[in-house]
Amino acid sequence: MLNLPTSDMIESCSIAGPGFINVKLSTQWIAKRIQNMLTDGIDTWAPRLSVKRAIVDFSSPNIAKEMHVGHLRSTIIGDTIARMLEYSKVDVLRRNHVGDWGTQVTDQDIGELELFYKVSKQRFDGDDEFKKRAQKASFYNPYIPLDLKELNDKGLIKDDEGPKVIKIIEGKKALPLVATEKDGHYSYASIDLAALWSRLPEEEVKWIIFVTLQGESLNNTYIPFALEELDDKGLIEDDKDTKVIKIIEGNKVPPLLVTKTDGGDNYASTELAALWYRLNEEKAEWIIYVTDVGQREHFKKIFAAAKSAGWLPADESKYPKTSHVGFGLVLGDNGKRFRTRSMKW
Numbered sequence: 001m002l003n004l005p006t007s008d009m010i011e012s013c014s015i016a017g018p019g020f021i022n023v024k025l026s027t028q029w030i031a032k033r034i035q036n037m038l039t040d041g042i043d044t045w046a047p048r049l050s051v052k053r054a055i056v057d058f059s060s061p062n063i064a065k066e067m068h069v070g071h072l073r074s075t076i077i078g079d080t081i082a083r084m085l086e087y088s089k090v091d092v093l094r095r096n097h098v099g100d101w102g103t104q105v106t107d108q109d110i111g112e113l114e115l116f117y118k119v120s121k122q123r124f125d126g127d128d129e130f131k132k133r134a135q136k137a138s139f140y141n142p143y144i145p146l147d148l149k150e151l152n153d154k155g156l157i158k159d160d161e162g163p164k165v166i167k168i169i170e171g172k173k174a175l176p177l178v179a180t181e182k183d184g185h186y187s188y189a190s191i192d193l194a195a196l197w198s199r200l201p202e203e204e205v206k207w208i209i210f211v212t213l214q215g216e217s218l219n220n221t222y223i224p225f226a227l228e229e230l231d232d233k234g235l236i237e238d239d240k241d242t243k244v245i246k247i248i249e250g251n252k253v254p255p256l257l258v259t260k261t262d263g264g265d266n267y268a269s270t271e272l273a274a275l276w277y278r279l280n281e282e283k284a285e286w287i288i289y290v291t292d293v294g295q296r297e298h299f300k301k302i303f304a305a306a307k308s309a310g311w312l313p314a315d316e317s318k319y320p321k322t323s324h325v326g327f328g329l330v331l332g333d334n335g336k337r338f339r340t341r342s343m344k345w
């Protein structure tokens with residue numbers, strides 16, 4: 001307790017039973033902050049951070065496995081962090097790093113999924129009843145005619161020979177948006193517009209946030225770049241049938257496996273590629289990962305590898321930086337941790 005640094009924000013700290021510390025905020029400090037807020041406006045309350053852009057990697061379930069309450073926790077915590085950063089005027093890229101790659105997906109037999117898709121497409125084209133049902137399946141489809149009519153009434157829709165397109169003016173910077181395809185089908189864009197349109201008047205929402213799914217597979221093209229950079233720096237070693245990164249840091253971190261015995265890429269290699277991409281292409285200065293604490297070691301190794309490669313400064317008070325926000329493990333009925341990565345089907 002005696003070693004705690006002093007702060008005008010804190011009046012006192014005391015130990016309250018095993019494992020608890022009470023931190024009492026200073027009433028004077030609170031009064032001063034509220035006074036500032038009243039005179040200067042709520043916006044001035046947000047702490048100013050020295051980062052311009054942050055990435056929050058959260059939610060991130062695996063498409064070929066059951067989603068569980070842990071992913072929900074990650075979603076809630078990640079969204080909260082993203083909102084706090086946005087409040088502090090940081091440009092936040094919300095990233096749902098879905099597990100759409102690796103054994104979990106190949107286990108599902110992509111071939112079978114493709115076959116399933118082909119069969120239903122044939123049925124869609126040949127069976128009118130099925131087609132009608134399928135087209136109604138999207139929740140927002142009933143809104144499409146309404147919102148297209150509104151856009152049409154405003155003179156925004158152009159009936160080109162083929163598809164209907166929405167001309168976007170905005171200083172001609174944007175490309176036209178396809179509303180219906182050549183065969184009269186609604187496009188992906190019209191479903192999005194209908195969703196937006198129906199939510200505004202019907203649900204009276206004030207803020208709609210779109211989260212970009214950037215699955216693990218997106219970064220596959222960057223794996224060679226990332227691994228090559230690490231290799232050039234002499235960080236990758238062959239270890240029996242696999243390639244590993246021996247991370248030094250006083251040997252506190254065990255080696256990181258970056259290829260599997262069959263030569264394939266693994267969770268760590270896609271992770272490093274994602275980090276490489278986020279730093280170099282997306283220019284994020286702070287990357288925050290929200291998962292359960294079970295992945296702490298994984299992130300520790302990834303961050304240590306990135307530091308050894310010089311991607312991140314060794315000094316953690318400097319940017320760019322990475323943080324792992326870990327929450328408690330979610331246990332199944334059997335009292336064991338839910339491990340989507342090793343779940344058997």
Ligand SMILES: NC(=[NH2+])NCCC[C@H](N)C(=O)O
Nearest residue numbers: 057060061062097099291340
């Ligand atoms: N960049 C990351 N590793 N994000 C978290 C991914 C979480 C993983 N899909 C899981 O369910 O365990």
